[in-house]
Amino acid sequence: MTTTRITAADDTCDDEGPGTDAPLLLLVESNTTGTGRQFAQRARACGAEPVLLATDPARYPYAAEDGLRTVVVDTADGDALWAAVTALAADARIAGALSSSEYYVATAADLARRLGLAGPSADAVRACRDKSAQRRTLAGAGVPVPRFHVAGDVAEALAAARSLDGPVVVKPVQGSGSLGVRLCRDGDEVAEHVRGLLAATVNERGLSAPGVVLVEEYLTGREFSVEVFGDEAVVTVAKHVGAPPVFVETGHDVPALLPAVQAAALVDSAVRAVTALGLGWGAAHVELRLDGDVARVIEVNPRLAGGMIPELVRRALGVDLVGAQVRAALGGPVGLAGTADAAGAASIRFLTAAAESVLTDVTAAEEAARAVAGVVDTAVYRPAGTVVAPAEDFRGRVGHVITAGATPDRTAEAADTALAHGLATALAAVVPTGAAT
Template sequence: MATVKTVAFVEPSFYGVSFARAAYEQGHRVISIVSSLDNPQKYGYEGIYHDLILADIRDEESIYGAIAQSPYAGQLDALIPATDYASHLTAKVAERLGLRGVPYEAALRSRNKDLAREAYAEHGVPSAKFRKVRTYEEAAAAASEIGYPVVLKPTNCASSQNVYFIASEAELQRAIEIIVEFKVTYMDFKVREDYLIEEYLDGPEFSVELFVRDGQPLFSAVTEKLTSPLPYFVEIAHTLPTPSYKEQEAAIIHTAVEALRAIGITNGPSHVEVKLSSTGPRIIEVNGRPGGDNISSDLLVQAFGIDIFEATVDYYLDNPINLDKKQHRAAAIAYVTADRDGIFERLEGFDGIDQQEGVVRSHLGVAEGDAVSVARSSDDRLGYIITAGDTPEEAKELALELAGRVRVVYRQQEAIAAQAQAQAQA
């Protein structure tokens, strides 16, 4: 590398760790702005950063002040959000520092689902009917106006946290009672007290992985998603490129690009979620960053040989961007979930999966003695299997087949205790 740049990331975590790794492997000086000095170990990026800056990542002035008081004041070449929750704050600080990034208003709209829905409506982007509510009475009136079934969700959360499929007023009242007690989400960000009642969109779900320049796609790919049975919306499998509805792919991509324009994202990476409803593609949400859930870190690499994190670092540094497909294959990920609540003992059929032909890798995210539950949000998934193949059908079939072989074994003591309790109540 001809020139070493200084690149700062705000709270690398989950998908954001891939940002730090890409910049580090490019030979740049990687600075992590963190809420805790323990975070490199917590999120798994020890050894791929050069320095830490401590700040309250929930506060714009704290982030800005921490940079100003650091040895890197006036020295940063890029400031990149590495967690969704701080993306709008990072955008604001980047603007103050004169650095490239997503416009603050666009980042704010992509973080807040009500602002995004308003932008889609204003620009005529196919979306869902919605109402912003604060109380049960407002929610019931909105649901009656929109028509059941509806979806109730927070306006500024992620990972399907407290997202509810609602078929009746009774279900709505129970869900409202739960959601109003949901005060803090990941990394201690406050949950807004505004909620959305949305029209339930029928049809299969997809995401569009995009990289745009001046509003035009430099790269696009459609990922097929499989979600858990209602009433939850947990993503349990992804296949890239999509093996289904190929004839609708252009329309899905077009709708995603129009949503980005409505939000105000005209440059850089994005991950746009779309439902292919009976009336055509309709937007679920826009994220102004590469897709998480191993889509960008693994599936894009396995399918096309594309490192979108590397391309994004290059974009922020105003370097040439390489998004050429180096191969034309396919990849899939299937998640392992519990079939009931209980205490985890082990997975049967998981050992040795990595040695299966076509398996890229697997991961187990729980340990013996952990409490597990039916997947109500992405946090409840137990592990995953990533596969690759010459076709999307091949990769998807293998991932689902292997995940289907896995069985969750619960602690016997728990089963005995439950049986004893049932007998005592009989």
């Protein structure tokens, strides 16, 4: 296992920007929300020129808005991607390769290996992204996980559900952002959901989808994540999840307030999971549920957390996880010591619709949210007049509010208030066509 060097150094770069002969940091695709833009910003602050390699750069509006250098290439075609990288290397030194997207972390790791640069084990990342292989590895290493089965057809899934004797969670073995994750309470629901998952031959990025699903026991304990960097836990995050049958993340609190025994169990399970999977370079986002005082690993993501968690960690602790990931990719030491001016705690709540709704006065809603003490950021992602449906996964979130303050209980209360009495006022029920007014 390759361990990222963690030092007590200042965790910011010089912020002088790249020079004319700056080395390149290759960014293979990006996530569509959250930290994608920040990866490029941190690269520039560290004196490197970010270069986005993407099949369709227009998928990421920030690239054009920020004047990001882009190379159009089929990132699913290994030969084409390598040819593009070789062409770049003919004119400039390539110093690192990264991806902020779940779907391309293994591709970026492969590039880093071929270039002789810093990065995680591509084989470990690839195996980790397959949740069935991940679960088998963790169970074999004695890391607590839910009971589970892997199924390749409806009959196998139904047999798995019967053996687990209760409601089960059915999910694709690859994916991100709760896509395709669903609670199934009986055989009919299992069969219907499995048929839908197995009918998809490609995922939402157009990449080939494996023809198997994961069927696991439904754990009802509280959900958390542990953000790991290298082989050390940075912080534990309390997660808020919407009502079943879907599992949309509706908020986070940093740091989580927990009894010492449970806090230790979460960190122990998370670090053991990262070690068992052969990771230990850069960031890993480990999701867990408490089962009594046992912390069971739901999944390990070999990348930074989504859901604006890195931004919460920066505001609460003064630790810049995005910058740390960029510096690690560039081969430098990584400083994860917090800053003295950090708030101490931070929370986020996401705006979702309980029923089909239309966004009305977005500006007034944002202003009302910002009027709540402790609010440091708020946004609605879509313009007024947009009709929105109840969220099935992260794509159904239509806004957020972030708060910062001295303690997690205060920031959580402020975020709840700003969401309910601020952002949520932007949602109005859709009146069916022809209904009386």
